[in-house]
Amino acid sequence: MTQSVTKNSYYTSTVEDYTHQGLGVVKIDGYPVFIQDVLKDEKIEFKVIKTNKKFGFGRMIKVIEPSNERIIPPCEYYYQCGGCQIQPLSYAEQKGFKKGAVEADINRQARLGVDIHDTIGMEQPLYYRNKSQMPVQKVDGEIRIGLYRPRSHDVIDIKHCYIQKDIHNDIMNEVRELLKTFEISIYDENKHKGLLRHLIIRSNHDDSEVQVGFITNGRKNPFSGIIQILVEKFPMITSVVQNFNMDKTNVIYGSETKVLYGSEYITDELLGKKFKIRARSFYQVNHEQTEKLYTEALKLADLKGDETIVDTYCGIGTIGQVAADHVKKLIGIEVVDSAVEDARENAQLNGIKNAEYHLGKSEEVMKRLVADGVQPDVVFVDPPRKGCHEDFLQSLIDVSPEKIVYISCNPSTLQRDLKILSGEGGYKVSPVTPVDLFPQTNHIEAVTVLTKNE
Numbered sequence: 001m002t003q004s005v006t007k008n009s010y011y012t013s014t015v016e017d018y019t020h021q022g023l024g025v026v027k028i029d030g031y032p033v034f035i036q037d038v039l040k041d042e043k044i045e046f047k048v049i050k051t052n053k054k055f056g057f058g059r060m061i062k063v064i065e066p067s068n069e070r071i072i073p074p075c076e077y078y079y080q081c082g083g084c085q086i087q088p089l090s091y092a093e094q095k096g097f098k099k100g101a102v103e104a105d106i107n108r109q110a111r112l113g114v115d116i117h118d119t120i121g122m123e124q125p126l127y128y129r130n131k132s133q134m135p136v137q138k139v140d141g142e143i144r145i146g147l148y149r150p151r152s153h154d155v156i157d158i159k160h161c162y163i164q165k166d167i168h169n170d171i172m173n174e175v176r177e178l179l180k181t182f183e184i185s186i187y188d189e190n191k192h193k194g195l196l197r198h199l200i201i202r203s204n205h206d207d208s209e210v211q212v213g214f215i216t217n218g219r220k221n222p223f224s225g226i227i228q229i230l231v232e233k234f235p236m237i238t239s240v241v242q243n244f245n246m247d248k249t250n251v252i253y254g255s256e257t258k259v260l261y262g263s264e265y266i267t268d269e270l271l272g273k274k275f276k277i278r279a280r281s282f283y284q285v286n287h288e289q290t291e292k293l294y295t296e297a298l299k300l301a302d303l304k305g306d307e308t309i310v311d312t313y314c315g316i317g318t319i320g321q322v323a324a325d326h327v328k329k330l331i332g333i334e335v336v337d338s339a340v341e342d343a344r345e346n347a348q349l350n351g352i353k354n355a356e357y358h359l360g361k362s363e364e365v366m367k368r369l370v371a372d373g374v375q376p377d378v379v380f381v382d383p384p385r386k387g388c389h390e391d392f393l394q395s396l397i398d399v400s401p402e403k404i405v406y407i408s409c410n411p412s413t414l415q416r417d418l419k420i421l422s423g424e425g426g427y428k429v430s431p432v433t434p435v436d437l438f439p440q441t442n443h444i445e446a447v448t449v450l451t452k453n454e
């Protein structure tokens with residue numbers, strides 16, 4: 001196809017679909033153009049802002065015929081901020097977009113031909129994030145705390161974020177004032193000078209424990225006055241930590257963390273089990289939806305009590321431990337050493353005696369376990385966005401558990417891995433259920449189970 005669509009030209013057309021990023025797709029003589037903030041079936045006028053061989057990008061100029069599912073974004077910063085991508089979509093439309101993206105990968109791309117269930121959504125799809133990581137900047141003498149403008153390092157000073165928990169908004173606003181009062185030095189990334197880089201806030205499900213973290217370029221600690229006022233005003237702050245990051249990098253955390261007040265961790269509860277969460281540990285950001293996701297995963301596993309289960313990519317041990325009462329033996333695998341320590345401590349905290357944890361890459365540890373004669377009945381798989389390593393998939397196929405429960409935060413790698421497991425692995429893929437862990441954003445989570453073909 002030769003493309004005749006040129007940059008800076010204007011078109012009027014109807015939005016046909018969404019990309020995985022939640023952009024609207026419009027086709028001009030078969031040439032797809034991707035546009036932010038437009039909804040499926042809307043007639044729009046747009047300007048082409050970028051083209052390449054196979055597709056282009058456009059900017060919406062005017063909605064000529066709006067969709068009934070278009071809403072006014074609740075957040076006043078939405079059109080400047082990079083934190084959310086799909087606020088103009090009603091929540092029903094957001095859930096439909098996520099189901100459609102999973103459908104596209106699983107059935108159009110991988111051709112697995114399985115049902116995709118409706119997305120399991122939230123009652124109130126706002127104020128859910130239990131972890132906020134906010135860059136701090138000083139511009140013309142004003143301190144800004146918030147989120148970056150898309151594709152930039154300009155911090156938008158946010159006073160109220162609709163997807164982080166409200167207690168985080170309150171603490172963030174108080175900290176901004178205290179940073180001014182105490183004249184705390186703020187990091188300037190261009191000069192690689194100044195102290196405070198990021199403000200971190202984490203909380204448990206009922207806000208009874210909150211952790212505040214200061215990420216600093218240097219080891220100075222000018223925060224004692226701020227902490228005193230903060231904990232008086234917010235007695236639920238049970239932990240304040242300082243993490244040192246002196247590198248010239250976009251990575252938020254450095255390797256060393258020091259406790260400035262209270263405990264090193266906060267504790268949360270998931271489906272009746274307790275979990276200690278340290279500053280750098282992975283922990284799902286949406287409590288309500290994580291409980292729904294794990295409940296779905298357990299339902300799919302359909303445990304009888306005599307199984308050996310493996311919880312791979314286990315983080316601080318959450319999925320395996322909520323399943324532990326229903327199995328004979330739990331084996332966890334995780335690559336981050338502090339997370340493995342957390343998982344072991346959490347097992348103790350929960351009185352779980354049938355668990356063991358292995359530090360290492362799933363692709364290496366699984367092979368070793370199999371060589372040692374471990375024969376799992378059910379394997380829970382919850383990898384990062386890049387999905388599973390092919391060696392890990394191969395050892396899964398070799399050891400051939402009855403069931404594999406696969407939780408994914410990226411439908412593109414989910415379809416790739418399911419194709420391998422159902423192809424050469426001979427597994428049957430059950431319907432896939434998207435669970436909305438990240439309302440207002442384009443992130444997609446899904447769960448399914450694979451069972452051995454007879």
Ligand SMILES: C[S@@+](CC[C@H](N)C(=O)[O-])C[C@H]1O[C@@H](n2cnc3c(N)ncnc32)[C@H](O)[C@@H]1O
Pocket residue numbers: 282283284312313314315316317318319333334335336339360361362363382383384389409
């Ligand atoms: C999406 S998180 C899931 C964590 C946990 N299952 C939960 O629900 O909280 C993925 C986890 O996999 C770990 N990880 C990444 N690559 C890994 C690998 N090759 N082998 C084992 N664990 C890995 C990460 O450190 C992280 O804890």
